Amino acid sequence: MKRSFNTLTLALIPVAIAINIAIGQIIVLLKIPIYLDSIGTVLVGMLAGPLAGLITGALTNLIWGLSGLNPTYTPFFYVAAVIGLLAGIFTRIGWARRIWMWALGGLITGVVAAILSAPTSAIVFGGVTGAGTDLIVAALRASGAGIMQATFGQGIVSDPLDKLATFLVVFLIVLALPLRLRVRFPNAEHLPK
Amino acid sequence: MIAVRGFTYTYPAATAPSLQDIDLDVPAGQFLAVIGANGAGKSTLCYSLSGFVPDFYKGTVVGTIHVGERNLVQTPLADLAGEIGLVFANPFNQITGARFTVREELAFGLENLGIPREEMLPRIEEVLRLTGLEELAERSPYALSGGQQQRLAIASVMVMQPKLLVLDEPTSQLDPVGTREVFETLDALTKTGTTVVLAEHKLEWIAVHADRIILLDGGRIVHDGHPHDVLADPSLPTYGLAPTRYTQAARLAVTQGCVPADRPLPVTLDEAVKFFSP
């Protein structure tokens, strides 16, 4: 595995996970109704490819949860993994070169994240989030939606917007990176100029 | 020990080389200091002598660098595996973070080298003693002062018993106490026969500790000699460096006529004391 990850990628991942957690916690502190907990994951996917993105996402949730900061994150590790995976895939197919294609990638990732989170939310957490977004769940359930549908409905409202914002922030960050550093990452040719 | 021939290096996406036509021979066990203004190529030279240029940084290379029998230009970093140690300015970035105590942190490199456990333990004790970190062996690397962390960084590479230790401005983020600790450690190292190449700005320190100084400007070596010759040379300011306070004070004293003009200018405190005595 190490040969497919150069050392630069390996040094990037822990920092990216730490960024995910630090920003995610500040969002909670500032009481902003958005997650923004995947900036590091998407960044790794963009710079180093799908596998690195996948690992960053999965480990972010596992560590965030098992460290005691927010144990409710742990069961959703596979969702975060797919977010990193998609960020890497979209970059490899060239979507990172144009901002509107990259934005589209963000929206698609958000939809996929909502779909993937729904089952775990329904089975483990009873279809609720324990937060303000439960108002959406309540409204949907009141109108006759099933448990899985209601939780998916809540997700489809929050996730695409959140992932779109995440993708755009990462785009800005990568543009701001010094060129001599960018060329050394595996995805160098697919990055925006 | 080190033989550099016609070495020229250009970073990727750069318009001009950072090092030009470097020819350098360093015998084993020497303490060589590299000085120069910012951008003169000190860091690049450090990365070149430790195998990071060109393997890690990419870019274009002309010439050869031999350390021992190895031609660094053709050797991938993975193969160098601890033969050359590199230490740089930021202590925090040199802690792997993957180990919870100083002792385990020191073992990290040895584990990667596949050294058997029985051999690891005495090596770690030795290097703890050499760098004065024995009492801190069970502490977290993050619970150390800057100077202690930098000594840990040095110890972490020294435990792998490299032939050459390269340091790129290791004291630039340290306070005077930390700086002193690092230089004392380097002294202890040279006594064990390790070759040391140190890029530094703190001329007063290297005046005391280094055997030889090379001055870089625009990627070329413009002066090479004993600390005394290089640091007391009147052309030093033209390369963007200020002479030591002792030299400056001495020059002033000579121009004021307080001291005879034929005395050699001092670069260290000891020399200054002799210089200013009647």
Next chain:
Amino acid sequence: MANAFSLYAPRPSSLHRLHPLTMLAVVGFCLVAGLALPGPWGPYLVFLFVILPLAAWGQVLPNLLSSALKIALPFAISVFLIQGLFWTGGTPIAHLGPLSLKSEGLLFAAQSTGRILAVIGAFLLLSLTVRPDTLMIALDQRGAPKALTYIVLATIQIAPRFQAKANTILDAQRARGLETEGGVGRRVRALLPLVVPLVLGSIIDIEERAMSLEARAFSREGKKTSLLVLPDSAAQKAARAALLIGMAAAVAAGIWLRRAS
């Protein structure tokens, strides 16, 4: 471990001295059984008769209980209210104004709360009683990539420093007049001057971190050794095998019990 992201609570208990993989098997069993056994009583069985006794053995019962209850509470409130009040086509058993509580909804909410307690409790048990580095070494010795060990352990030590850095940047920006109270829009605008410096500053450091790893022979091919040794025993190996069988048995029991009801 100076300020690492870890709940690990060192205790002189024999539970703490178990091989990390044994604890991993225990926690895995709790997760599987907690979710597989039918409710609402199934997950509570696991929580009350497996997780809590183990926590007591590990002398971490107060920590586990208080953390688990604290985390489960907002979910419990939400799930009882939402699924209780809005269960489609359920049998009402009480009325709250125009709305009514449905028994199926309440049963579901009871099961969900039990599941949350079992799942979160299992993870808390793991975090409180297993040192992260021993867990990573155990996985490493079983063939996990060295890269994984490095990533996990480095993250849990770097992350708290990052949080501190993020808070420092936030304070500095606030001192410069950044508005962090007020409407959502204003709070969102407060993010960019925080996120961008934090990320850019750390990316530059990554180069040096990578160089440090190289200087410690991290990318060398070939066999690696380990300083730390993990005590294991035949009894624990047998226990782990038994737990794996137990997990399969729990799933089978869950399916059979649901069929039978």
